[in-house]
Amino acid sequence: MGFCVLRVKGVSAGYDSMQVLRRVSFHLEEGEIVALIGSNGAGKSTLLRTISGLHRATEGEILFSGAPIHGKSPEEIVGLGLVQVPEARQLFPNMTVLENLELGGYLRGRKYVAQALPGVLDRFPVLAERRRQRAGTLSGGEQQMLSIGRALMAGPRLLVLDEPSMGLAPLIIEEIYEIIANLYRSGTTILLVEQNAMGALAVAQRAYVLETGRIVLSGSAEELLEHDDVQRAYLGRDYQHKWEK
Amino acid sequence: MAQDIADKLSFEQIRLLQAERLQMTLNRAYLNMDFYRGRMDSLGMLPEDIGGMEDLAAFPFTTREDLRDHYPYGLFAVPLKSIVRLKITAPPLKENEKPIVVGFTRHDVKMWQDLMVRLYEQLGVTERDIVQVAFNYSLFPGAFTFNQAAEAIGATLAPSATNSAVMQLQVMRDFRSTILATTASFALHIIDTMRDLGADPGSLHLRLVLVGPDPLPEVTRSRLESAFGVPVFGLYGVSEMGEPGMAGECPAKEGLHLAQDQFLAEIVHPATGKPVPAGQEGELVVTTLTTEAYPLIRYRTGDITVLRESPCACGSTWSRIVPILRRTDNRLSVRGIEVYPEYVEHLLRSLDPMLHDFRLVVHTAWGVGEQLDLLVARTRGNDFPGSNKAQYLDLLRSHIRRRLGLGVRVLLTDPDRLPGEGLTYKTVFRNAETAQSSAAGSL
Numbered sequence: 001m002g003f004c005v006l007r008v009k010g011v012s013a014g015y016d017s018m019q020v021l022r023r024v025s026f027h028l029e030e031g032e033i034v035a036l037i038g039s040n041g042a043g044k045s046t047l048l049r050t051i052s053g054l055h056r057a058t059e060g061e062i063l064f065s066g067a068p069i070h071g072k073s074p075e076e077i078v079g080l081g082l083v084q085v086p087e088a089r090q091l092f093p094n095m096t097v098l099e100n101l102e103l104g105g106y107l108r109g110r111k112y113v114a115q116a117l118p119g120v121l122d123r124f125p126v127l128a129e130r131r132r133q134r135a136g137t138l139s140g141g142e143q144q145m146l147s148i149g150r151a152l153m154a155g156p157r158l159l160v161l162d163e164p165s166m167g168l169a170p171l172i173i174e175e176i177y178e179i180i181a182n183l184y185r186s187g188t189t190i191l192l193v194e195q196n197a198m199g200a201l202a203v204a205q206r207a208y209v210l211e212t213g214r215i216v217l218s219g220s221a222e223e224l225l226e227h228d229d230v231q232r233a234y235l236g237r238d239y240q241h242k243w244e245k
Numbered sequence: 246m247a248q249d250i251a252d253k254l255s256f257e258q259i260r261l262l263q264a265e266r267l268q269m270t271l272n273r274a275y276l277n278m279d280f281y282r283g284r285m286d287s288l289g290m291l292p293e294d295i296g297g298m299e300d301l302a303a304f305p306f307t308t309r310e311d312l313r314d315h316y317p318y319g320l321f322a323v324p325l326k327s328i329v330r331l332k333i334t335a336p337p338l339k340e341n342e343k344p345i346v347v348g349f350t351r352h353d354v355k356m357w358q359d360l361m362v363r364l365y366e367q368l369g370v371t372e373r374d375i376v377q378v379a380f381n382y383s384l385f386p387g388a389f390t391f392n393q394a395a396e397a398i399g400a401t402l403a404p405s406a407t408n409s410a411v412m413q414l415q416v417m418r419d420f421r422s423t424i425l426a427t428t429a430s431f432a433l434h435i436i437d438t439m440r441d442l443g444a445d446p447g448s449l450h451l452r453l454v455l456v457g458p459d460p461l462p463e464v465t466r467s468r469l470e471s472a473f474g475v476p477v478f479g480l481y482g483v484s485e486m487g488e489p490g491m492a493g494e495c496p497a498k499e500g501l502h503l504a505q506d507q508f509l510a511e512i513v514h515p516a517t518g519k520p521v522p523a524g525q526e527g528e529l530v531v532t533t534l535t536t537e538a539y540p541l542i543r544y545r546t547g548d549i550t551v552l553r554e555s556p557c558a559c560g561s562t563w564s565r566i567v568p569i570l571r572r573t574d575n576r577l578s579v580r581g582i583e584v585y586p587e588y589v590e591h592l593l594r595s596l597d598p599m600l601h602d603f604r605l606v607v608h609t610a611w612g613v614g615e616q617l618d619l620l621v622a623r624t625r626g627n628d629f630p631g632s633n634k635a636q637y638l639d640l641l642r643s644h645i646r647r648r649l650g651l652g653v654r655v656l657l658t659d660p661d662r663l664p665g666e667g668l669t670y671k672t673v674f675r676n677a678e679t680a681q682s683s684a685a686g687s688l
Contacts, residue, residue, distance in 0.1 A: 007261070010268070010296045022272075022293040025265045059296070214272040214292065218265065219535075223352065228327040 002029040004066065005158050005189050006051070006082070011060035011070075013050045020046040022213045023060065028158065028191055033184040035192045035200035035221065038210035039233060044193050045087070047210070048162055052084055053077045065157065079107050081157030087166060089147040093136025097127050100135050100146055104153030113153065120149045123182075141172035148179065159183065160191045165199050177203050197233070201225045209233075256562045259505050264297050266534035267509060271295055271304075274540055277322040280315045281542065298509065306518060306530065307544045309335070309345070312485060316343040323350055323538050330354055332386045334487035338588040340595075347487050348538035356535060357488040360504050361394030364480055364493035367502065367559075368453060370424055372399030377422035379431055381407050384582055384650060387458060387482055387489040391426045394490075400424070410438035414449075421450040425473075428581040429456050429465050429613045436472040451475045458482055458489045459578045460569040462612030469611075479568055483531055483546045484583065486539075491531075492566055497558035500565030507534050510564065511543070512552045515573040526551045528573050529566065547573045575670040577607055579614035582651045586670045589619070592645055597630055597637075599623050601660050605672040615677075617653045619645070622660040 006028045013021040020043045028034045038044050049055040051062060053074040062070045069077050091100055101120060105113035121128040124145045130138065135146060144164055151159055161180065165173040173196075181203050184190055194200035201207055201221040209217035209230065217229060224230050254262070271292035274281035284305060285291065295301055312320060312335075321328075328348040335345040349357070370376065376395035380388035395402050401420075413435060417425065425432070432454060439446065454469060454477040461479030469477045480493035481501050491508060492501035503510055512527040513520055521527035529546045533539075550566040557565060577584045586605050593600050606618040621641070629637035634657065641655045664673045 004261070009264070012293060022291070023268055023296060025268050027261060027265070211272075211276070214276075215265070215269050216272050216276065218269055219352075226351070228323065228350075 002031060004028070005030050005032075005064070006191065007061075007063040008047075008051065009061040009063065011047075011050060011057045011062060013046055013055060013057045015046075019058075020213050021050065021057075024210070024213070024215055025060075026208045026215060026218070028189060030189055031187055032206065033180075033190040033192060033204050035194055035204035035207035036210060037194050037197045037200055037207055037230075039195060041212075042210040043213040044195075044210060045162070046213075048084065048160065048193060051077075051160070052082065075107065078154060081155065082160065083151045083154045083156035083158070084160040084162060085147050085151045085164065087162040089143045091135040091143055091146055091150070093134065095135060096132055097135055097138070097146055098131045100150055101127070101153050104150030105155070108153075108155060112155065116153050116155065120152050123152070123179075124149050139172075140168050141175060144168065144172075144176050145179065148176075148183075152183075156188070158189045158191060160193065162193050163195060164192070165194065165196045173199060197230060198225070201230075254506070254562075259563070260298075262506055263509055263534060266506075267295075267298060267301070267532065268292070270532065270534055270536075270540050270542065273322055273537075274542060278320060278540070280311065280319040301509075301511070301532070301543065302520065304543055307541050309485060309545070309547070312345045313343050317346060320539055320541075321348055322540050323348070328538050332487040334386055334485050335583075338585060339591055345485055347485070350537040352535070352537050353539075356507060357390055357490055358393050358397060360488075360490035360507065361390045362397050363504070364455075364490050365394055365398055365400070365424075367493060367495045368455070368478055369496070370395075370398060370400060374398075374400045374423045374452070375420060376400045376402055376424040376426060377413070377417055377420075378402065379408075379413055379425065379427040381581070385428075385458060386487040390488055390490060391455075395424075395426075410435045411442070414438060414442070414444060417449055417451070423450055423452045424455060425451055425453075426455040426457075429459060429461055429469075429611075430580045430615060432456060432469050432477075433465070433611055433613060433615075436469065439472070446472065446474050449473075453478060455480065458484065459581055459613070462568070465611045465613055481548075481566065481569065483544065483548070485544075485546075486541075495557065495559040495561065499557050499559075500553050500567050502557070502561055502563045502565050505563055507536075508532065509534060510552060510566070512550070515549065523554065524551065526570060529569075545573075547576070549573060575672070577605070577614060577669065577672065579607060579617045579651055582649060584617065584649060584651065586672050589645065589649075590671065592648055593619075593621065593641065596641060596644060597621075597623065599625050599628060602663055603671060604663050604666070606664070606675055607672060608675045608677055610677055617649075617651060619653055619655045620658050620663055621655065622658055622663055624660075 004027055008024055008026050010023045010025055011021055012023055050057050053072055057070050061068055064080055064082055102113050105116055126142055127146055127149055164176050192200050192204055201224055204221045207221050207224050208215050275285055275292045295304060327350050329351050330349040332347050333344050334347050337344045378391045382388045451473055453475050454473055457480045466477050478494040480489055482489035482491045492503045494501050509532040511530040513530050515528040526549055529548045529550050531544045531546055532542050548569045549571050550569050553565045556562050575586050593603055601622045601624045604620040607614045608616040631637045631640045638655045646652050667673055
């Protein structure tokens with residue numbers, strides 16, 4: 001077991017009177033790719049908002065590289081190297097690809113941006129080709145690449161991907177997952193938050209399953225792919241009775 | 246592979262893993278199990294009220310009675326279609342009483358097998374070893390795991406379960422078995438057989454002997470070690486869980502290493518249920534951490550032990566328990582078969598309303614129960630059920646043998662000639678330092 005990059009320890013959170021997260025605990029080690037899977041409304045977004053400092057936990061601790069980050073501002077947290085690729089990309093459509101990438105490294109300063117840019121453009125030849133094009137004119141898959149590229153510009157110690165496959169065609173999803181797998185192979189620590197359990201489990205090493213705000217399963221991706229509960233949730237089957245055939 | 250995990254995890258990392266898995270277990274118990282959901286609801290409790298291991302004491306204990314009372318499905322956390330193995334781990338003790346039936350998913354089966362592999366590897370067993378497994382499979386539901394784990398390592402297997410000690414010795418010699426896994430009682434019987442045959446332990450190829458599932462008393466260990474000339478190790482499992490590999494000894498013999506990635510152990514005072522100070526003896530309470538089909542939260546094992554958290558001489562940081570010192574209830578073990586004196590009383594009284602009193606006399610050899618005698622005393626002398634004395638004793642003997650799965654001797658005596666009870670209900674122990682080879686039979 002390596003160094004613990006992120007440790008979420010008994011975190012609860014919610015909105016007004018509605019509790020969404022109930023004592024959620026999980027961790028990621030350096031160099032790992034871990035999936036957090038859950039259906040709509042399981043609390044994935046609230047959990048990500050809480051980790052990134054946009055939302056306050058009502059109890060529990062969040063440790064990043066061993067130091068508490070709950071209570072820090074979102075900027076401080078990004079500055080520490082916990083960088084998110086948001087759901088639905090959230091690019092600046094009227095700015096060029098290059099401008100969007102540069103914004104990703106904004107907190108690190110000009111010099112850093114100039115150093116990091118060639119590497120990111122190398123990784124995504126499509127973006128290099130379209131660097132002067134407005135982000136809004138890119139295809140869905142290209143926008144997702146840009147969104148990941150922008151996050152890489154921030155020099156992440158932990159890259160958090162929120163539903164990277166959402167709204168994309170199956171072939172493009174495969175391509176995005178290939179990119180994610182390559183990032184992992186080159187040493188990036190990745191937290192992959194997904195509704196698409198089968199896709200996420202195909203690239204992740206380990207996974208946690210979130211259900212109505214609680215972690216109900218964890219294990220190696222291999223184990224979970226075989227797991228009846230995961231298959232049930234994924235196939236939409238349900239059971240009422242223990243003696244059901 | 247399993248051993249890798251054990252070697253790599255530091256104390257801190259084990260605690261982290263335990264905390265995450267405990268939360269998961271509580272959540273699953275609440276969402277999927279009738280028994281725990283009902284219990285939490287009645288206490289107005291939610292799984293998130295237990296924030297970590299430090300809060301666990303607020304959760305009520307689970308007892309053997311709970312497992313019986315919620316037969317058949319109350320403690321199942323998955324539907325039957327997800328279950329690949331079912332075991333009756335405790336048969337009913339009275340008429341109309343329910344048995345304890347435990348289910349295992351594919352994951353559970355693999356987890357227990359991995360734990361046994363870990364115990365073998367901890368003792369240096371490799372694919373070059375030949376593991377001879379000698380258990381009575383029908384009496385010990387966890388016996389198969391010894392075979393499966395040995396096969397998983399690649400160790401060749403000399404299958405032998407209820408064969409005679411003479412034949413055991415023959416295959417042990419001819420197939421050059423290097424590991425013997427058996428009960429303490431049968432191991433002692435093999436030694437006696439060796440002596441009777443004039444066989445030389447030097448003609449065997451044994452490297453070590455693994456003894457279970459009953460605790461291995463030190464006196465038995467030294468007797469076996471001197472006779473076989475190889476080290477002898479013990480292991481531990483909660484009998485109601487039906488599997489033996491929860492903890493096991495390493496070569497340092499400084500206690501049994503607990504599989505802390507799979508179980509959370511607490512030691513409580515058997516009467517008050519409060520945690521005892523570190524290093525003091527008390528009842529082992531176990532919470533499963535990854536078990537899917539039949540998770541247990543704070544299960545009272547009835548086994549008295551001591552938990553040691555200091556690093557072991559073998560280098561492992563995993564906590565250890567000392568071999569089980571005694572039980573909190575009256576359960577006895579005779580030749581590896583569990584006997585409850587209360588159950589024997591129930592059987593006797595249902596056969597003979599004129600029964601005045603009785604004693605169980607357990608003959609032990611080297612600390613292990615070898616033979617059970619029943620001394621019965623009646624209020625009225627000659628009014629025997631079954632017409633005469635001989636038929637009466639025969640009736641008791643055959644009935645009790647059928648129910649316990651254990652041959653017993655039954656003797657009639659006067660009430661005032663019954664020996665005084667010891668600490669165990671209606672039971673006395675007689676220490677005969679030589680096993681009765683005629684009675685030990687084949688187990």
